[in-house]
Amino acid sequence: MKLARLYSNRPSVFVPIRFNGIVDSDLSVIFARITRPKDARRDSHNLGKTTLIAVIDFLLLKDISESNSFLMRHLDKFLEFVFFLELLTPDGGFVTIRRSVETPTRISLKRHDADIADLTLTGEDDWDHLDVPIETARQLLDSYLNLSVIAPWQYRQGVSYFLRTQADYHDYFQISKFQKGRDSQWKPYLAHLLGLNATDIERKYELDATIEELERHKVERQAEVQIEEADFSLFTAQLEVKRSEVAALSEQLESFDFSREEERVNREVVDDVERRISSLNDQIYKHSYDISQMRESLAQKLEFKLDSVKQIYEETATYLPSELLKDYSELVTFNKKLTHERNVLLRQQVKALDEEIAVMRLQLEEFNGRRMEYLRVLRNADTFKKFKALQKILSQHQADIAFMEGQIQRLNKVRDLARQIRAIEVDRQEVINRITTDVETPGSITKQVNVEFHSLVSRVLDLDGKFYVTLNKSSNIEFKIDIKLNSKSDTVSSQSEGTSYKKLLCALFDIALLVVMADKAFYHFVYHDGILEGLDTRKRRSLLKLLREITDKYNIQYIMSAIDSDLPRDEKDNKIEFTPKEIILQLSDQGAKGRLFRMDEF
Numbered sequence: 001m002k003l004a005r006l007y008s009n010r011p012s013v014f015v016p017i018r019f020n021g022i023v024d025s026d027l028s029v030i031f032a033r034i035t036r037p038k039d040a041r042r043d044s045h046n047l048g049k050t051t052l053i054a055v056i057d058f059l060l061l062k063d064i065s066e067s068n069s070f071l072m073r074h075l076d077k078f079l080e081f082v083f084f085l086e087l088l089t090p091d092g093g094f095v096t097i098r099r100s101v102e103t104p105t106r107i108s109l110k111r112h113d114a115d116i117a118d119l120t121l122t123g124e125d126d127w128d129h130l131d132v133p134i135e136t137a138r139q140l141l142d143s144y145l146n147l148s149v150i151a152p153w154q155y156r157q158g159v160s161y162f163l164r165t166q167a168d169y170h171d172y173f174q175i176s177k178f179q180k181g182r183d184s185q186w187k188p189y190l191a192h193l194l195g196l197n198a199t200d201i202e203r204k205y206e207l208d209a210t211i212e213e214l215e216r217h218k219v220e221r222q223a224e225v226q227i228e229e230a231d232f233s234l235f236t237a238q239l240e241v242k243r244s245e246v247a248a249l250s251e252q253l254e255s256f257d258f259s260r261e262e263e264r265v266n267r268e269v270v271d272d273v274e275r276r277i278s279s280l281n282d283q284i285y286k287h288s289y290d291i292s293q294m295r296e297s298l299a300q301k302l303e304f305k306l307d308s309v310k311q312i313y314e315e316t317a318t319y320l321p322s323e324l325l326k327d328y329s330e331l332v333t334f335n336k337k338l339t340h341e342r343n344v345l346l347r348q349q350v351k352a353l354d355e356e357i358a359v360m361r362l363q364l365e366e367f368n369g370r371r372m373e374y375l376r377v378l379r380n381a382d383t384f385k386k387f388k389a390l391q392k393i394l395s396q397h398q399a400d401i402a403f404m405e406g407q408i409q410r411l412n413k414v415r416d417l418a419r420q421i422r423a424i425e426v427d428r429q430e431v432i433n434r435i436t437t438d439v440e441t442p443g444s445i446t447k448q449v450n451v452e453f454h455s456l457v458s459r460v461l462d463l464d465g466k467f468y469v470t471l472n473k474s475s476n477i478e479f480k481i482d483i484k485l486n487s488k489s490d491t492v493s494s495q496s497e498g499t500s501y502k503k504l505l506c507a508l509f510d511i512a513l514l515v516v517m518a519d520k521a522f523y524h525f526v527y528h529d530g531i532l533e534g535l536d537t538r539k540r541r542s543l544l545k546l547l548r549e550i551t552d553k554y555n556i557q558y559i560m561s562a563i564d565s566d567l568p569r570d571e572k573d574n575k576i577e578f579t580p581k582e583i584i585l586q587l588s589d590q591g592a593k594g595r596l597f598r599m600d601e602f
Contacts, residue, residue, distance in 0.1 A: 001145050001155070002525045002557045004094060005086040006056065009120050013598050014081070017052075017585050021525065021557030022088055022115065027547060028559040029578050032587040047587040048596020049561035050529050053163050055596075059085035059097050060159055061138050064104055071101050074602045084119055087145070090521040095144045097137075098127070107137035111144060149522045150193065157189050162510060162526040169503040173479045184209075187477055193513070194469065195443035200434050201477055207428040208474075211421055218417040225410045232411055239404045246397045280364045287353045287360075294346045294353075432475045439469050439477065445516060452512035457483070460508065460542045461501070467509065481505060500534030504543070507531050511550060511558075518554040525557035532566035540568035541576065 007016035020026035032047045054070060066072040071081075082100040089095055096119050098108040109129040110119065124130055129140055142154045150158055160168070160175050168175040173190060174183075184205035192198035222228075227235050450467045457465030464484040472478045483505070507528050514526060532540050551558050567575045588594030595601075 001090060001147065001523050002088040003056065004088050004115060007084050007118065009082040015585065019557065019559065019584060020582065021551065025552040025555065027551065027582045028557065028584045029582045030561040030585045030587065031578060031583045032563040034564055034589050047594060049587065050165050051596050053165050053527055053529060055083060056085065057163055059083050059099055061107065061134055061141065061156065077599065077602055089144055090146060095141065097141065105134045106131040107134055109137060109140055147521050149517060149520045153189055158523065162523050164506065164527065165529050169506045172481050172506050172509055183476065190479060191477055194449065195445040196469065197434065197438050200431050204428065204431050204435060204476065207424055207431065211424055214417055214421050218414055221410060221414045221417060225407055225414060227407060227411060232415065236408065239401065239408065242397060242401050242404065246394065246401060250394065277364060277367050280360050284357055284360050287357050291350055291353050294350050298343055298346055435477065436471060439471055442469065448516045449512050452515050453509055456508040456512055456546065459546055460504065460539060481509065503531065504535065514556050515550065515554050518556060524555065525559065527559040529561050531560050532562050537568045544568065
């Protein structure tokens with residue numbers, strides 16, 4: 001797949017562009033010449049070099065909106081434009097795409113065996129597919145291009161890697177298109193290109209998402225339960241004891257024999273209720289004492305009167321050095337800040353303790369009520385009154401059982417979610433094992449890309465560059481570029497972190513991938529915006545020499561934008577110009593006639 005022609009229905013405003021690399025191996029340069037470098041009113045970075053990428057992407061059927069397309073933001077200027085892009089397909093034929101700004105979701109397509117310079121006046125009957133929906137057009141174009149290397153993905157998935165704008169150099173692999181999305185949107189695709197099992201990688205992300213969702217539900221369910229999953233057996237045992245006590249009490253009430261229940265009640269009053277009441281009272285007292293101390297501390301204010309200190313020095317005719325005065329001032333400021341932070345913390349602690357006391361008082365009220373009920377049973381000699389008191393206790397126990405059964409039902413849902421999570425984790429571990437084996441035994445494509453990338457980095461930058469695939473702490477795939485000063489050094493070069501070098505490394509990775517895929521049904525073009533910017537002139541010379549060799553040897557179409565200040569210079573500091581044939585579009589700072597769109601700035 002290569003770009004052949006780009007034009008519109010308004011050639012006087014948008015000059016037709018014929019790309020090199022179809023019948024030759026020349027570079028395709030969008031070149032901006034600056035004629036008045038000292039004129040502050042002119043801008044060499046607003047001529048349309050980057051805008052051209054947006055036009056190409058528009059014709060490669062990108063979804064557009066006002067937020068991501070200058071065409072939509074400036075409809076008043078572009079509504080009448082109809083654009084055409086001619087592509088060379090891997091089978092040697094051509095396809096032309098027609099897309100208008102007025103109806104951007106309706107696309108026309110025409111296949112042809114030979115290069116056709118202009119289809120702007122072609123009749124409707126001559127188009128193979130006229131004004132079809134954009135998704136249908138993508139499917140048709142995908143079938144024409146037949147990029148089997150990237151199947152089952154469509155051509156749109158990877159085309160942005162080979163249309164690198166300035167925003168696409170911040171990461172070697174995650175271009176701006178994917179920076180706001182999840183890794184699962186692009187990593188499986190890149191892994192597939194490198195010969196790794198993308199199905200397992202996609203499956204890993206799916207399982208991660210499923211586990212994350214189940215964990216969220218589990219936390220929500222657990223919040224409805226007052227017991228932890230680990231205490232399930234103990235809680236069910238307590239429930240059985242409670243059921244047994246209720247059964248025994250019911251039997252005693254039926255027979256009016258209260259001796260055993262009185263004995264149990266007596267034990268519970270002594271062993272449990274009284275102990276809990278005593279413990280709660282003790283905790284409330286301690287919390288109340290702590291609150292009292294904290295409030296007393298909050299009431300105290302830090303006072304340090306610097307003026308008084310100065311007065312004492314003056315009255316005793318003692319010299320007060322300015323540095324000492326400054327130290328005192330800083331100390332006062334520091335103490336005020338420290339006191340403020342301490343007071344904020346103390347107020348938070350007082351609030352937390354107050355809330356705990358409120359909860360404990362409710363519990364204390366409950367246990368005091370229970371003790372009164374129990375004592376009423378133990379002290380009451382009237383059998384009928386004792387019967388009614390025990391009935392009340394029975395009702396309370398039955399309510400406790402209903403509550404415990406409800407808790408167990410909710411906890412069973414938590415346990416069920418936990419079982420699901422464990423089962424999926426087993427599946428995930430099997431997938432991780434396969435991915436690990438895949439990564440640790442890289443296939444031929446990964447090896448070839450590494451070898452090519454190392455060669456390119458060495459030639460252009462004289463550095464030792466390596467590309468490899470690894471797994472991160474979450475067992476997700478990571479693509480890495482490692483740059484060292486030389487093959488014997490273990491120190492990663494800080495140059496690779498610089499903007500211009502990082503941009504160049506992104507470009508060299510793209511080229512390495514294209515070289516490896518040169519004989520396959522794949523993209524055979526790349527557009528690098530501003531690739532020469534910021535580079536040392538020697539690196540510019542090395543890069544251009546390399547690019548000319550690569551395009552000639554591997555039949556790769558290389559498109560780049562540059563301004564004349566980016567041109568490399570020879571040993572005598574003379575500019576080394578592009579050849580006239582290499583420049584497919586020349587822009588300048590000569591007003592509207594020098595811009596991509598020959599109109600006023602927008």
